[in-house]
Amino acid sequence: MGQLPPLLWLQAFESAARTLSFTAAGNELGVTQAAISQRVRLLEDRVGQKLFVRHARSLTLTPAGQAWMPSIHDAFMRISEGTLEVFGSTTEQPVTIRTTPVIQQSWLAPRLVAFHRAYPQVAVRLVSAIWPDDFGPEGADIEIRYGKGGWAGVDMQSLGEDQLQPVCSPALAKTLASPSDLAGHTLLHAAGFGIGWSGWLQAANVADMEARCWSITCDNQVMTLVLASQGGGVALTHRRLMERRTDLAAPFALSVVSDERFWLVRPNRRHVDEDAALVWAWLVESR
Known part of the structure; x- marks a missing residue:
C-alpha cells in the first residue's frame, strides 16, 4: 500500500x-x-x-x-x-464509570457517596448504558456489566453470585401469602434477563401462573421497579439491587440463582490510571 x-x-x-x-x-x-x-x-x-x-x-x-x-x-x-x-497525564481526567441506570441507582450510588467522602479529590464521571451494545472498553475506565463474563480484552471481577426474586409495593406484598396468589395480578417483565418470570414460576411450582396473570414488558429494569413501587404489579429483580430500597418489598422468600451476574470490568491495559485503580479497588472491597 x-x-x-x-x-x-x-x-x-x-x-x-x-x-x-x-x-x-x-x-x-x-x-x-x-x-x-x-x-x-x-x-x-x-x-x-x-x-x-x-x-x-x-x-x-x-x-x-x-x-x-x-x-x-x-x-x-x-x-x-x-x-x-x-x-504522564497532562490534564486531570475524571474516572469514567459506565453501567445501567438501575445499577447506578441501587448499587453504585451508596458506594460512590462513601468513596467521595473518603477521596473528594478524585473526579468521577458516570455514563449510562441501556443496551448490551452500549458497553465496551473504549471511553470508560470501569464498567459494571451483567452477564456470564468471558468478554475479550478486559479484566473482570465478579461481584458474586446473583439471585432473582419478586418485589412489589409493601401494600401489595401484604396480600400475597404464596405464589398462587399472583393470579390476576400484573407481572412486570424486564427485557434481557437470562432467567425471567417463567424460570421463577417454574421454581415455585406454579409454571402455569404466567397465563393467569396480566403482563407489562419494559426495555429496562428501572421502569419495572418504578411500576412495582407504585402498585403497578410485581417485578422480578436482583437481590443485590434491593440492599437499601424501602419502597419495595419481597412477598416471597423464594429466589432463583442466575447463571448471569454483575461484573466489574476494565480495559486490559498495561497502564492503569492511579485514580481509576483507586476507584476499582474501592468497588471490589465494597462488593
Whole structure:
C-alpha cells in the first residue's frame, strides 16, 4: 500500500468503526459528521476497498473493515499508552464509570457517596448504558456489566453470585401469602434477563401462573421497579439491587440463582490510571 494514510483519516475510521456512527465519531473528535464521512471516503479510496456499508440510519463494517479495525484500534491504544507512560497525564481526567441506570441507582450510588467522602479529590464521571451494545472498553475506565463474563480484552471481577426474586409495593406484598396468589395480578417483565418470570414460576411450582396473570414488558429494569413501587404489579429483580430500597418489598422468600451476574470490568491495559485503580479497588472491597 506504500505510504501510510494520514493519521486523521485513520482516526476517523477507528472512531466510526467503534461507534458505528459518523455522527458519534464527529462528536468524539470535535468535527462535523460530514468531515468524518469525507475522511473515511478518502481512506477507502487510498486502500482501494470499502470499509463501511452505509445504511439509511446506520453503518456496518465490511469484511475488510472488520479485519482492519483491531489493528488500527490497537495502534491508537499503544500510542495513547506510550504517551502516558513517557510523559504522564497532562490534564486531570475524571474516572469514567459506565453501567445501567438501575445499577447506578441501587448499587453504585451508596458506594460512590462513601468513596467521595473518603477521596473528594478524585473526579468521577458516570455514563449510562441501556443496551448490551452500549458497553465496551473504549471511553470508560470501569464498567459494571451483567452477564456470564468471558468478554475479550478486559479484566473482570465478579461481584458474586446473583439471585432473582419478586418485589412489589409493601401494600401489595401484604396480600400475597404464596405464589398462587399472583393470579390476576400484573407481572412486570424486564427485557434481557437470562432467567425471567417463567424460570421463577417454574421454581415455585406454579409454571402455569404466567397465563393467569396480566403482563407489562419494559426495555429496562428501572421502569419495572418504578411500576412495582407504585402498585403497578410485581417485578422480578436482583437481590443485590434491593440492599437499601424501602419502597419495595419481597412477598416471597423464594429466589432463583442466575447463571448471569454483575461484573466489574476494565480495559486490559498495561497502564492503569492511579485514580481509576483507586476507584476499582474501592468497588471490589465494597462488593
